[in-house]
Amino acid sequence: MLEKEEAERTRRLARKVQDFREQKQQNKSRREFDLWDPNQLWKGFPGLHSNNDPYCGLASMQCFSGEDLEKATCLRMQQEQFRCSLEKQIQERQQARIDEMYIDDLHDKLRLAMETRAAQLAKLEESCRISMRCAMANANKAQAAEMAEQRCHEYRREQEANLKEIQNQIKSDLLSEKPQVTQYSGAPCPVLPHRWKGMTAEQRAVIRKAQEAQRHEKEAQRQAEQARDAEWESQAKCLAQAAMELEEQERELCAEFRRGLGSFNQQLASEQRAHQNYLNSIIYTNQYPHLRA
Known part of the structure; x- marks a missing residue:
């Protein structure tokens, strides 16, 4: 318990010391602070008031680290330039939107005109097609009537020709049964082929014979x-x-x-056997009959 109180008292004392240092013993309140102040040069008044001083050349410059005496003017110029650029972009965007709307309007008008023209052409084509169909139908009807009339004329002419031919055949010697019409003494052949009506009974009898x-x-x-x-x-x-x-x-x-x-072979074989026996029994044994006697 005592140790805790001692530790708490030590901690409060250290906090008070730290607070006193932070409030009363800052670096800025020291007497020698102006000797090692890092911003001493920035706090000093420069000898050069502007960049357009004709009496100061490049060697007369005193500050080089980020010094800009016309910063406010540059900021105003940058803001003005940014504002102009922004206004220009806004105008360009508005103009682009206007142009796009104008192009869309032109496209709509062109599409409407094309559709109207297509409808007109379709109507004109349909009317032309109907006219052509009517003209073709009329021409076909006229041609059919002409062909029918021509066929009627041809049929009547053919009937008249057939009737005349029948009458001529009836009146001519072609259909008659007279055998004299097939004979012609002045021709190379005594029988005319185009008038021949067949053979007579005598001719058939001769052929049969x-x-x-x-x-x-x-x-x-x-x-x-x-x-x-x-x-x-x-x-x-x-x-x-x-x-x-x-x-x-x-x-x-x-x-x-x-x-x-x-x-003959048997006889020859018996003779050969007898001769062989003779040879084997007498000749080859050196025994001859006259010597044996």
Whole structure:
């Protein structure tokens, strides 16, 4: 408890000392403060009152650190310049807004004029299209009527021509049954082809007779060919039979030859065996019959 009171008393005393120093012992209240005052040169009155003094050159300048004797004038000039620049910007912005509004107005007027012109052109085009359609329809109707009339004229003319042709055919010798109209003695051919009406009964009989003769002749030729073919077949059969007989004889001869050859080979083999036995038993043993006797 005593320690706390002592500490509190010491703290109050130190605070009072500090307050006294701050209030009564400042640097400005000292006697030697004017000797080491950092603003002493700034507080002194300069010998140069303006920058336009003709008696002071560059070497007569006394203060160099930020000295500006015409600061107020410069500030006024800067403020005036800033005000002019601001007014100019405001005017330019207002003029730009006015120009933009004017351009928008012009665009609106131009768009309205273009739309009006487009509507007028559309109406004019529609009227022209309607006029062209009407004119084309009238022209088509006139052309159709003209073509119909032309077809009627052509039909009547064709009917008249057909009627005249029928009458001429009826009255002419073309449809008649007279055979005399097809004959003309002065022509290279005694029969006129464009007037020929067909053959007569006598002509047809002659043709049938000739056809019958040709048929008999054809039948005789066919029978002769059949006989010739039969003869060829019989000869072929005979030749085949003779060939078979020759083959049979050849086979018999070959068999007989093989049998004779076999007996000859057997005889030859027996003779060779006898000769070999003779050689083995007498010649190769040095025993001869006359010596043995």
